[in-house]
Amino acid sequence: MLPDWVQNIASVSSILGLGLTVWLLVEAKKIRNSFLRRARLPEVIKELSKANNKISKHLGNWSTEEREGIKQFTIAKELLESLQQKLPDIEKKKVTIYTQTLEIRRYFFLKSTISEATEDEAWKLYTGLSGIITSLNQLQKDSRWD
Amino acid sequence: MNTESKTEKLIILLTKETYDGNVEWNNEPVPSGLTQGTNDIFPLYLGTVYKDTYIGLFQRRYKHFHDEFEYSWSEEIGMCVLGDNEAILWEYKERSVTLVNLFEAAREQASGINSILDNLIN
Secondary structure: OOOHHHHHHHHHHHHHHHHHHHHHHHHHHHHHHHHHHHHHHHHHHHHHHHHHHHHHHHHOOHHHHHHHHHHHHHHHHHHHHHHHOOOOHHHHHHHHHHHHHOEEEEOOOEEEEOOOOOHHHHHHHHHHHHHHHHHHHHHHHHHOOO | OOHHHHHHHHHHHHHHHHHHOOOOOEEOOOOHHHHOOOOOEEEEEEEEEEOOEEEEEEEEEEEEEOOOOOEEEEEEEEEEEEOHHHOEEEEEOOOOHHHHHHHHHHHHHHHOHHHHHHHHHO
């Protein structure tokens, strides 16, 4: 039978070990996300910029090109959602808020992407998407120093 | 709101005004404030007056030096505000998707490419 003080040290060490394991898991996840981000971010930014450029052109004739414009917003939403989990908290929050503006909810749980938008709404969505791309560009610059 | 955010807001506003036909862009000579003392090439310069302010958009090709002698050509799109005697009061050259979109909208309008294509296909 071990003395009490040895058992106490063992218990405290176990708790500390558990804490350390959790901390290491969180850090490992951050490093994994950082690597994934560095690999995927340039490609996603390029695709998002392409969609943004097409949206801008469709905005010039929104009354006749609404469907094509909405299609590009849908592409942008899919791209952002694929990136979402790999982003740091601040950017993740911005992307979540933006993608929610591109969703319509039915019966609280059924979600689908917007199927129509007035010209003014489309300009607001375009402004939002441009802001997100600017944030992602800044993140890409910062990632070089990770 | 910082200067960059305000600029992005202005760029989107100018894009909308360009599409609505409220802003007219013209192909103009490059102001000396941009060209003097550089070897840069400006394939296109577009200017307009918006709310009594002269705004210019330009495409610039410049030498990007890797070391003392080796270089490659790079390209950028920029926006500037002009003062008297073609002085560049302010210049915005950040890599910005909205600025590229504005430049393309302005170029399309200034070139009249839509009516040229309509004439050719009709």
